[in-house]
Amino acid sequence: MKRLGKVWTFLVFLFLYAPMIVLFVGSFNDGRDLSEFEGFTLSNYLDFFADSGSLRLLANSFILAISSSLAATLLGTLAALGIHAMRGRMRRAVMTLTNIPLVNPEIVTGVSLSLLFVFIGRSMLGSDQVFGFGTLLIAHVTFNLPYVILSVMPKLRQTDSSLMDAAQDLGCTPLQGFFKVMLPELWPGIIAGAIMAFTMSLDDFVISYFTYSPNFSTLPVEIYAITRKPVPPMYYAMFTLLFFVILVVMIGMNVIQARDERRQERKKLRGV
């Protein structure tokens, strides 16, 4: 029974990773077709680094992911502190608001934002050319916010509220108390939220697709356009490189989480 479970798990992982292996192999392929290996080459990687267009797209995606995750982290952490102080009906109402972008189908979120931007452009700015970095940033901050809030809230619940009182008794101003006592406690949640927001933003296709403009496009949106034609194999090289970047980020996140869990354990033991 146990062995059966392990074999099954292996097969499922094979299913999940087979397409990625195809892309990995395709990145070294001397032909265009993913299903035919015509010989080993590194030229796809060289092509990628020589192609200013795709580097531009990659830079765009990173700029958008970094700025939107930073903005969402700041706004979301403040919001989590505020929500934590709320009780009863008000808290439920705000949490419902937080859940809307999480449960709403992405295509509906994308469509609804595009309608809003068109409306604002036409009636307030008198222009049809509203789409661009600004609209993408707003859209990404909006769908990133819930992830930040949901990863900071549990940390707030774990934090002993008398810590802030103690800090103030010992002469801290509320602001000092926050930066010296609360923030270190919340830090793992904030970082986890920021990283999650960053990866969601980096890989978002559907919502970006409805809010981008050709002047400022992102990688996933452009890949969508490209996959309607035969895809230049340098994109497989880029996928492979991104895979390892994301792998490193996720391992880093794991280490932070593991350290935090150990810290919580120690705290529990000390409490006993």
Place this chain on the structure above:
Amino acid sequence: MKNKLLAGPYIAWMAIFTVVPLAMVAYFAFTTPDGDFTLSNFANASEYLPIFLRSIWYALAACVICLIVGYPVAYVIAHSGANVQRVLYLLVTLPMCMSFLLRTLALVALVRDTGIINSFLGLFGIGPLPLIRSSGSVIMGMVYNYLPYMIMPLYTVIVKLDPRLIEAAQDLGCDSVQCFRRVILPLSVPGIVSGITMVFVPAVSTFYISQKLGSTENMMVGDIIERQFKGVANQNLGAAMSLILMLLVFISIGLMNRFTDDDEEVATI
């Protein structure tokens, strides 16, 4: 008291960029391009009823398959050693961060008529098998893309199960099947519910998967909505269909949550 105000900017942001846009969807759904009130968008949308039903059916099938495929995986991960657990969990979540467009494209390269699997089978004189452009291949594409969303919440629930409950059940004479059916499975319900929700919502509204793995006979609601906004541009019809899709999702989530609430009541008795 003062702290509550910290959520102010957030609430304002969400009101402007979540609530107002949804109100605009509703406004477009009930108006003509000239801004007059009309119900004709919904009348037109009702012509797409078979496509709505098909989308729901694909998404439900994907949910059930993800559950059946994913549950044993979540169970195995939850019962591995601490370090193996971390690695396997990372391997489950990693694909979610990688371009699903390119991964789906690679899946196509695997299963299409001249694809990798069929060329391999061809070596043995089998095939080519029709693995693509059918309902089955669209559902497979969904399972491939959304399986991690099922495994994650299942794992979270199973890993927190108190092993003493299982020991107690065994002491009281349950064999392993009974133990699973009467203790482990009922306690996994919250994970199952959130897994189904997390698979159903993106699956029912997808448009890329059906474009790449299906034929015109496998078109889904997402394809139609995308076309209204990016192609023929009948935004009012698109808005009406978005509104219906949103209501459909909210109703199914409401039903699912009711299911867990009831179960918690049973558990407390």
